Amino acid sequence: MDHFLYRDGVLHAEDVPLAEIAEAVGTPFYCYSTATLTRHFRLFDEALEGMDHLVCYAMKAASNQAILRTLAGLGAGMDVVSGGEYMRALAAGVPGERIVFSGVGKTRDEMRLALEGGIRQFNVESEPEMRALSEVAVSLGVVAPITVRVNPDVDAKTHAKIATGKSENKFGIPISRARAVYAEAAALPGIEVIGIDVHIGSQLTELEPFRQAYQKVADLTEELRAEGHDIRRLDLGGGLGIPYTRSNEAPPLPTDYGALIRETLGHLGCEIEIEPGRLVAGNAGILVSEVIYVKEGEGRDFLILDAAMNDLIRPAMYDAHHDIIPVVEPAPGVEQTPYDVVGPVCESGDTFARGRMLPPLAEGELVAFRSAGAYGAVMSSEYNTRPLIPEVLVNGREFAVIRARPTFDEMINRDTIPEWL
Numbered sequence: 001m002d003h004f005l006y007r008d009g010v011l012h013a014e015d016v017p018l019a020e021i022a023e024a025v026g027t028p029f030y031c032y033s034t035a036t037l038t039r040h041f042r043l044f045d046e047a048l049e050g051m052d053h054l055v056c057y058a059m060k061a062a063s064n065q066a067i068l069r070t071l072a073g074l075g076a077g078m079d080v081v082s083g084g085e086y087m088r089a090l091a092a093g094v095p096g097e098r099i100v101f102s103g104v105g106k107t108r109d110e111m112r113l114a115l116e117g118g119i120r121q122f123n124v125e126s127e128p129e130m131r132a133l134s135e136v137a138v139s140l141g142v143v144a145p146i147t148v149r150v151n152p153d154v155d156a157k158t159h160a161k162i163a164t165g166k167s168e169n170k171f172g173i174p175i176s177r178a179r180a181v182y183a184e185a186a187a188l189p190g191i192e193v194i195g196i197d198v199h200i201g202s203q204l205t206e207l208e209p210f211r212q213a214y215q216k217v218a219d220l221t222e223e224l225r226a227e228g229h230d231i232r233r234l235d236l237g238g239g240l241g242i243p244y245t246r247s248n249e250a251p252p253l254p255t256d257y258g259a260l261i262r263e264t265l266g267h268l269g270c271e272i273e274i275e276p277g278r279l280v281a282g283n284a285g286i287l288v289s290e291v292i293y294v295k296e297g298e299g300r301d302f303l304i305l306d307a308a309m310n311d312l313i314r315p316a317m318y319d320a321h322h323d324i325i326p327v328v329e330p331a332p333g334v335e336q337t338p339y340d341v342v343g344p345v346c347e348s349g350d351t352f353a354r355g356r357m358l359p360p361l362a363e364g365e366l367v368a369f370r371s372a373g374a375y376g377a378v379m380s381s382e383y384n385t386r387p388l389i390p391e392v393l394v395n396g397r398e399f400a401v402i403r404a405r406p407t408f409d410e411m412i413n414r415d416t417i418p419e420w421l
């Protein structure tokens with residue numbers, strides 16, 4: 001459920017008509033709903049009720065300061081994957097003890113940053129990384145709390161680019177080698193082992209892969225405890241999928257996911273961390289765009305929008321489907337026709353949908369891409385020197401620009417000219 005609904009024939013974000021925002025900020029723009037963000041975060045928090053837990057929002061899904069502040073205000077921790085994200089979390093008021101540092105290639109500079117600023121734990125992904133972290137911690141006179149990310153070799157049954165839990169993926173250490181790695185960790189002077197981490201991929205639409213992974217983590221917890229490691233925290237990653245089409249998809253709900261965690265891991269008495277990103281932000285955001293032209297092609301019409309692949313790359317990158325709906329509600333029973341929905345960028349890859357059935361649309365009309373809140377704005381670029389599009393946050397009847405569209409001068413003046421030119 002989200003808060004983007006037709007009211008009086010016009011699509012609203014909560015209580016604000018989208019045409020009003022378009023008027024104020026111009027198109028295209030991203031628009032997020034506070035109520036949806038809040039609802040999704042709470043679903044996870046409530047799903048783990050009764051267990052010692054922390055929901056660490058994976059901020060790479062959508063990392064605007066206003067979104068982070070909204071979630072931090074609800075008690076969220078943050079999962080970060082770079083020094084930049086770590087600084088974003090601090091800037092949004094999240095204390096270091098609620099920030100988890102994930103990622104396969106943390107640099108020594110990033111480690112230093114987090115050790116100095118405060119960190120809940122590092123999720124370590126390799127032995128070389130673990131040794132480097134120990135050295136950095138020792139040089140600062142501190143001890144780094146870690147989990148080791150294990151790769152459980154399960155098939156997440158998701159798109160190849162976002163599957164991370166098979167042995168051929170670059171993530172984590174093979175679970176078969178875990179005991180040796182933990183033995184080495186225990187001997188390193190700058191490291192304190194506190195738990196185990198696992199994250200098997202994104203946009204998972206079944207619980208079964210989670211079950212397989214979490215059972216392996218449960219077994220490993222007991223083995224490691226038997227060898228004297230104080231395993232007291234389990235970080236279970238993110239990855240729960242969202243429905244990208246209204247019609248037939250029904251991914252598992254956070255409550256079912258929470259029940260699975262309780263069932264597979266509840267008996268261990270560990271503190272539980274989860275790192276949802278997409279499910280918190282995905283359906284809490286839309287992308288609103290204007291039809292520039294309707295171009296008649298051979299056998300198909302092209303709907304040319306003012307949004308493009310640089311603004312929303314998921315269709316080009318992951319063959320992702322986004323529902324596209326007109327901002328003005330179509331009359332009931334209106335006949336739909338197939339359109340190829342494209343942007344203005346000079347690549348055939350700049351295609352959002354082919355043969356998409358839509359009601360008739362004309363120049364100047366607005367459309368909304370649903371489910372664009374996660375991996376949307378954060379993956380945008382200025383390709384074709386197109387300005388990054390504004391982000392707007394709605395809260396009831398209020399809305400605010402939370403990232404403004406840069407001017408052409410601002411974009412150009414970021415370049416500097418060498419003195420020989």
Ligand SMILES: *Cc1c(COP(=O)(O)O)cnc(C)c1O
Nearest residue numbers: 058102202238239275276277278
């Ligand atoms: C991307 C990522 C997440 C979030 O995944 P979602 O599918 O957005 O929930 C969580 N943890 C790690 C380590 C990640 O890389």
